[in-house]
Amino acid sequence: MHDNVNVEDEVVGIARDLIRINTTNTGHHETSQGEREAADYVVDKLGEVGVETQIYESLPGRTNVVARLEGVDRSRPALLLHGHLDVVPAEADEWSVDPFAGEIKDGYLWGRGAVDMKDFDAMLIALIRHWKRNDIVPPRDLVFVFTADEEAGSIHGAWHLVREHPEIFNGVSEAVGEVGGFSMQINDDLRAYTVQTAEKGLDWMRLKAVGKPGHGSMVPDDNAVVRLARAVANVGEHRFPVEVTPAVQDFFDSIADHIGMRFDPEKPDEALAKIGPLARIVGATLRNTANPTRLDAGYKTNVIPSTAESVVDCRSLPGRSKELEETIRALIGEGIDIEYEVREPGVETTFDGPLVEAMAESIGHHDPGAITIPYMLSGGTDGKAFNSLGIRCFGFAPLQLPADLDFGALFHGIDERVPVDALQFGVQVMDRFVRRS
Known part of the structure; x- marks a missing residue:
């Protein structure tokens, strides 16, 4: 079965739909909202192309969605692809747009969750729909998980699944989720894409x-x-x-020749000044x-x-x-x-192996000359829960960003937004990456 639906256009529409579902997580079950509605949306979107899903609720309304696509080689370990559906609160009076309107202007899709992380949720949903419509079978089993409660410690989301339903993850060896894959401009001639290999x-x-x-x-x-x-x-x-962990040392080693200096723990600000807006995130991992x-x-x-x-x-x-x-x-x-x-x-893994190589190849195909580099996330993700099962976790949600965009400030920030063309770039990279994973 083949169709003419453009996956690059569909990913934008799905991201808009998800932003318009207010899934604010206040940290309290009584006042959090929207997770069930968002989960139902995911179920409907996947059901339209014949994908069977399972719903797991830790409490009424705290809803998680799971789907498994069978791969060509079922003897291989499965790959987990995951995203959370909840968002942090947004004070509408502080924003220049309605944070839950999913408005598109100035080349950006605006709204709470645009980068954290309904953009990646949309990429995954759009890919599943594209593959099913075009009879594309992944190389190995893929487990898709859309979770609740990540913004308040994952207790009703990823940790609930890991503790109460570990069978979901049978055979899974690696996982890919937030926060990585976004680009940073090292210099005029080089763009690098981060791969999260550790988190605090x-x-x-x-x-x-x-x-x-x-x-x-x-x-x-x-x-x-x-x-x-x-x-x-x-x-x-x-x-x-200052304490330099292996992941942070790997990051600075990867870019040392390009910024013209080695990282000196006694003078961290000198190296941070060379990496532009990413200094906000990297500085917090020192x-x-x-x-x-x-x-x-x-x-x-x-x-x-x-x-x-x-x-x-x-x-x-x-x-x-x-x-x-x-x-x-x-x-x-x-x-x-x-x-x-x-x-x-905190968790940490190494920057090596076939999955990392597939990330680099996919980025290089769509952005020739660019490189991938490891880094540590200063925040936290559902990866900690999955790591407890022995799953090797990475952050890789590809986005090609404007060189002057302070991406780190958009997470939980006012006027959160993602470039439309970056979202479309991301779904193309993910398509190639997963097919080679």
């Missing part, structure tokens, strides 16, 4: 101080708010030392980080509260989670308790 750990902490409650007009000898504020300030102002993001204390102006709490977004380098906690405990001092909201160690 999630160490989300809640700091809690307990003190004596009292009247706001009195002179207290113990104020939980003051103690917590001092601890939070110490954490927020601390700068962890050390552990801890950023206070929320404060909560009291209920009335004239009442000194008995408790005060703060949430700190900590990200640890692979193998450095314990070290990070020890530092935080030293910074906050006595009388502050730590509770973990999420604790998932």
